[in-house]
Amino acid sequence: MCASPEYLERYGIPDSPEDLKKHLCLVYKGLSGTQRWYFRQEHNDKPIILEPQGTLRSNNAEVLVAAALEGRGIVLFPTWIFDHDRFKNRKLIPLLPEWTGTVDPHSIGIHLVSPENRIRSQKVRTVLDFILKEIGTPPYWDNILEF
CATH class of the missing domain: 3.40.190.10 (Periplasmic binding protein-like II)
Structure with a gap:
């Protein structure tokens, strides 16, 4: 707001x-x-x-x-x-x-859903890592108060 x-x-x-x-x-x-x-x-x-x-x-x-x-x-x-x-x-x-x-x-929130499996496929792991890196925790867009 x-x-x-x-x-x-x-x-x-x-x-x-x-x-x-x-x-x-x-x-x-x-x-x-x-x-x-x-x-x-x-x-x-x-x-x-x-x-x-x-x-x-x-x-x-x-x-x-x-x-x-x-x-x-x-x-x-x-x-x-x-x-x-x-x-x-x-x-x-x-x-x-x-x-x-x-x-x-x-x-x-934003959710990534994948089948629960002890061994995730490399493709799923790559997408998950990319999303987490690009969005961040907390999401980069929630950092407006840090300016």
Whole structure:
């Protein structure tokens, strides 16, 4: 979740998910309707559920990110959607770093599934090693706060 410095200067920085009720949120609206936002803290599995409000809803993530860059509101997307240079150059500011915000009520991840076998084939091992090396642990796209 992030916003531009201009937006935050004008409307303030939210301190908690509840504070987002007082902010302009840029909301993704897809085939299953308007997304809810779910916030969790590390030691509490029960999410805070928010139905974000704002003046702009779109079924296009790029439109919502562009609106955030223009100071129109706060946007929540997975970190891999964002150009990380926007964070490095302070065009977008990450918000609520002590919370994990998602649009899904359940934790989701990337999984590699292969048959359980004591001896993996060389091809499977090569693909697995490549994926782990390229993505990293944690995934490189989750390191936006390190800029």
